[in-house]
Amino acid sequence: MKAHVDKDTCIGCGLCPSVCPEVFExxxxxxxxxxxxxxxxxxxxxxxxxxxxxxxxAIEIE
Incomplete structure (x- = not known):
């Protein structure tokens, strides 16, 4: 499984690292x-x- 953040779409709200700090920062x-x-x-x-x-x-998980 892979994770990708689309930097052009991301607004920097900080939700993803608060939910999954092992993968996102x-x-x-x-x-x-x-x-x-x-x-x-x-x-x-x-x-x-x-x-x-x-x-x-902005996050794609495959």
């Missing part, structure tokens, strides 16, 4: 990014929750 540009593009099995459910919770649908 706020970066120097003020927007979210992936710490790891490959989502660990132990974080799969929370990564999906972060993607579903994104208010602008």
């Amino acid at each position: 706020m970066q120097d540009d003020g927007k979210a990014g992936e710490i790891k593009s490959s989502v660990p099995e132990s974080s799969a459910d929370t990564a999906k929750e972060a993607g579903d919770s994104c208010p602008v649908n």
Whole structure:
């Protein structure tokens, strides 16, 4: 499973790292990014929750 944040769409609300800090972080540009593009099995459910919770649908989980 992979995670990707679309930087052009992200508004930097900080929700995804608060839901899944193992996969997402706020970066120097003020927007979210992936710490790891490959989502660990132990974080799969929370990564999906972060993607579903994104208010602008900037997160893709495959």
